[in-house]
Amino acid sequence: MFSLVLGRLTASVVALFGASVLAFVVLRVTPGDPARLFLGPFATEETVAELRRKLGLEMPLVEQYVNYIADFLQGDWGFSYTTGETVAVQLARRFPATIELGLYAFILAFVFAVGLALVAAYRRGSPSDGAIRALSFFGLGVPPFWFGLIALVVFFEQFGWLPGPDGRLDLARDPPPDVTGLFTVDALIAGQFATLGDALLHLVLPAITLGLLPFAFLLRLLRANLLDVSREPFITVARSKGMSRWGAFLKHALPNAFLPTLTAAGLLLGQLLAGSVLVEKVFNWPGAGLLVTDGILRQDFSVVQAFILLSAVVYVVANLIVDILTGVIDPRVRQPARLG
């Protein structure tokens, strides 16, 4: 177990080091001159040269890389050229909105994927199985931002059932007192049920849109795993003891089908992170993803760069945790026998 943790930890650190070099090379070395970009086309050569010195752009590359990483680790991620605020402050303010959206998207995706995968595997080959598989193909193939747009056209513009793309609450409503930053939780704590309802209504379409890809991905994986497990001898044993088919599925097949799904949890987090950039733009959801797309629009790339490296860190750490958890749960993984 110890060697597993150590091995995965080393691999993650090496991957992160490689990723940070990649990010450094791509984001710091290749683009034109950051000093020129900051000062604009009318600044004199001397001012640009002075700023280059101040920003440390004249130092050797290795030194620049070390400074870049040191700054990043200290939370010094630069400042926005357009608002003057530091990137860390901006991102910190926006993250609760992204986390709330991601949380609801994940809950929706998980609940529906488990339910539908059970039905599909239980009735494999039936029309309902076919419909569920078609749904997963749709979820994997539809561009999330386009799906969100269609959902808005139908449920907001046509029928007026759900709120439009105006953020987390109606414009006239004040946010609940800040405790966790998640409006639904904060409203519940403060007992403001009207605000809670409003926040939930605003979450419906964005959460479904963001959850669609993880949902389809999980559904496909779970269905395949359930079918695999349901052919195992221990399912036959459970059935021959007189257990009902549903009972065997729920009690024996489902828990065993979850394990391969756990290894995909890191991928799911990556989908949610990348998806937030796409979905928040459609719904004007004031989260970190919208900060990134706004930054792109205004050519203000410091936020974008911080978000990119930050997502690599989150992604690698999540995958590391998943690997170790899998080892804890499944003794077979702990064996050092690695062929491929």
Added chain:
Amino acid sequence: MADANAAFTSPRDRLAEWGGTAVDLGGAAGRACGYVARDPVLAIVAVVLGLLALIALFGPEVWGIDPLSIDLLVSLEGPSWAHPMGTDGNGRDVFARFLQGARISLSVGALVVITGLVVGGTMGLMAGISGRVVDNILMRVIDALAAFPPLILAMAITVGLGVGLDTGAFGIMLTSVPYYARLIRSDVVRIRALPAIEAAVAMGASRPRVVLRHIVPHTTSTMLIQSAAVFGYAILTLAALGFVGLGAQIPEPEWGAMITDGLQYALTGQWWIAVFPGLGVLLAVVATNMLADRARDLLDPHGQQASV
């Protein structure tokens, strides 16, 4: 791959068979037609992909309207005979843009598949046949590439190298490399242990001959399945990059950028500007994903799952 009675054939025949079945392309084409004829879903998928390919190849010339020509007098008109998909805010013909978008998306998809296959496949093959040192170095490079969520890495590339369709395509190509490299490496490691390889070595085949004639052909089905999956992934990611403003830029008739352009009109009733390009992405990606899925069932029933 070998027949049930392969144990009764001579080693030389067996070797020929093991080396030969995987690259029997003439037979494969015949079999593919047979599969399509027997499988209605596969037939629909083939028709959709064929139509999209035709549109991408000949559409813009046949329709003949410039996807960039502005005519403010007919801006924001709904679908009609003159403009089957309506016109956008500057009076550009959405159908002409849709056709050109198909050409852009499908060619980027093909480009990503080819370059990803060559680069990632070579890395995977090298890692698989080399000793621990080379294997380790190559796989650590792959780990670094895979340390980013795919879309985020493509975004990083375009932010660094400058926004645009070509840098976007390059970024997507780079994100496809780990998928190929990891899959083909594990395939090669598996194949290396096959008796056929041992036999080839025992019969005095040179190392390049063993690799090219006996190992590479066995990865064909993995490469085909993975390429179908990557093709769909590339189209979807290209649209996503165009949508956030890091890929193709707005007047360019790329499907993702067209959706961004249509965003502002969608909630005031002019749905056609964003809906049709999104439909194009949906059709292309779902069709290739289904093709990859079926190809996996047919070519590699016990193999690993290709996925993106």
